[in-house]
Amino acid sequence: xxxAENWNKFVAPTYAPPxxxxxxxxxxxxxxxxxxxxxxxxxxxxxxxxxxxxEEIAEAIYGQAKKLGHVSNLYANSVTEELAEKLLIISGxxxxxxFFANSGAEANEAAIKYVRANKPTCKLIALEGSFHGRTMxxxxxxxxLEKRAPFEPLIPKVDFIKxxxxxxxxxxxKKSAGGIxxxxxxxxxxxxxxxxxxxxxxxxxxxxxFIALVVDEVQTGMGRTGNWFAYQEFDFMPDLVPIxxxxxxxxxIGALLISENFAKVIQPxxxxxxxxxxxxxxTSALTVIKMIEQQQLLENVKRQSMLIRTNISQIPGVQVVxxxxxxxxxxxxGDYSKKIAQRAQQLGLLxxxxxxxxxRLAPPLNISSAxxxxxxxxxxxxxxxxxxx
Ligand SMILES: Cc1ncc(COP(=O)(O)O)c(C=O)c1O
Numbered sequence: 001x002x003x004a005e006n007w008n009k010f011v012a013p014t015y016a017p018p019x020x021x022x023x024x025x026x027x028x029x030x031x032x033x034x035x036x037x038x039x040x041x042x043x044x045x046x047x048x049x050x051x052x053x054x055e056e057i058a059e060a061i062y063g064q065a066k067k068l069g070h071v072s073n074l075y076a077n078s079v080t081e082e083l084a085e086k087l088l089i090i091s092g093x094x095x096x097x098x099f100f101a102n103s104g105a106e107a108n109e110a111a112i113k114y115v116r117a118n119k120p121t122c123k124l125i126a127l128e129g130s131f132h133g134r135t136m137x138x139x140x141x142x143x144x145l146e147k148r149a150p151f152e153p154l155i156p157k158v159d160f161i162k163x164x165x166x167x168x169x170x171x172x173x174k175k176s177a178g179g180i181x182x183x184x185x186x187x188x189x190x191x192x193x194x195x196x197x198x199x200x201x202x203x204x205x206x207x208x209x210f211i212a213l214v215v216d217e218v219q220t221g222m223g224r225t226g227n228w229f230a231y232q233e234f235d236f237m238p239d240l241v242p243i244x245x246x247x248x249x250x251x252x253i254g255a256l257l258i259s260e261n262f263a264k265v266i267q268p269x270x271x272x273x274x275x276x277x278x279x280x281x282x283t284s285a286l287t288v289i290k291m292i293e294q295q296q297l298l299e300n301v302k303r304q305s306m307l308i309r310t311n312i313s314q315i316p317g318v319q320v321v322x323x324x325x326x327x328x329x330x331x332x333x334g335d336y337s338k339k340i341a342q343r344a345q346q347l348g349l350l351x352x353x354x355x356x357x358x359x360r361l362a363p364p365l366n367i368s369s370a371x372x373x374x375x376x377x378x379x380x381x382x383x384x385x386x387x388x389x
Pocket of ligand 1: 103104105106108131132133134183187188216217218219220244245
């Protein structure tokens with residue numbers, strides 16, 4: 001039986017069949033069941049930002065599990081409290097609050113509730129090509145018809161605007177709209193950064209019509225772009241910021257950062273989840289933040305990003321490398337990203353074919369220059385081989 005056949009004997013076949021089975025990992029490397037090693041430029045889809053089997057994270061989780069694992073939100077605990085305070089500091093959300101969840105989709109669900117509670121029965125606006133998660137609310141805001149269509153009817157009063165079309169934005173961002181969702185770099189949509197001019201026009205429209213600005217930083221947040229959050233590069237303050245992925249460094253945790261103006265919109269009993277901000281997950285997130293600070297990883301992200309951009313953009317067959325920090329899209333001159341990802345895997349490099357003509361690179365934030373160079377060399381070879389086929 002193949003790996004995929006074994007896997008799908010018990011695991012629901014909602015994903016493309018897996019081709020390799022991973023057994024262990026260390027830092028930027030993972031190892032399969034044959035002992036073959038791979039340089040991991042996927043990081044569990046932009047999650048394991050401090051690499052695999054990180055000793056400090058493992059120690060912190062172990063220590064917390066032995067002390068206090070889970071208490072629910074009926075009681076306070078000092079770890080979750082400390083994480084909330086730390087997140088508000090790094091996000092610059094003075095007097096804000098944090099709602100803890102377990103995933104990116106759930107963080108977006110919370111944002112939907114804050115927006116609707118703030119402006120009852122309002123319209124929700126998102127961008128075409130966007131991705132906000134697979135739960136029914138987050139899916140409703142996902143600007144990819146093929147993902148939404150099989151599950152209609154979704155939540156009512158959702159509308160989409162074209163990325164970078166200010167005319168489309170002006171038509172839809174009116175008083176009836178309660179919130180607009182933006183990914184400053186559309187990750188699943190193909191690592192597509194929004195134009196700064198478009199973003200500033202959107203910000204103005206939200207101010208003119210009292211519309212909540214929701215910046216989904218699930219993929220871009222927690223250092224991935226070389227800033228704690230991508231909006232810091234654009235220099236504005238959103239109203240609501242869903243985060244997850246890199247937050248826990250591999251342990252499931254999500255959160256919604258809530259600005260001061262929205263802090264009291266939902267009152268006790270209005271929203272909740274049993275596991276949200278669980279002390280074990282919160283400890284992992286605190287350790288991630290501490291290590292990014294201590295090892296000055298935001299600077300490393302910028303350095304490694306430059307190394308990748310400069311070298312990969314020169315490879316024949318590559319049109320452009322776009323994105324921010326270590327969330328990069330390699331745009332090819334044809335629809336052969338899957339073929340390249342396959343070749344790269346054979347050469348011992350994991351990359352993700354996010355669109356038919358785009359490869360997504362999201363190595364850990366603590367990757368070394370030597371590993372980045374090794375990844376660049378393997379990817380160049382994979383692109384060359386795929387073109388020769
Ligand atoms: C921008 C964005 N929002 C939300 C999500 C959903 O997060 P999760 O898969 O943790 O539910 C993702 C996942 O890829 C994402 O990239």
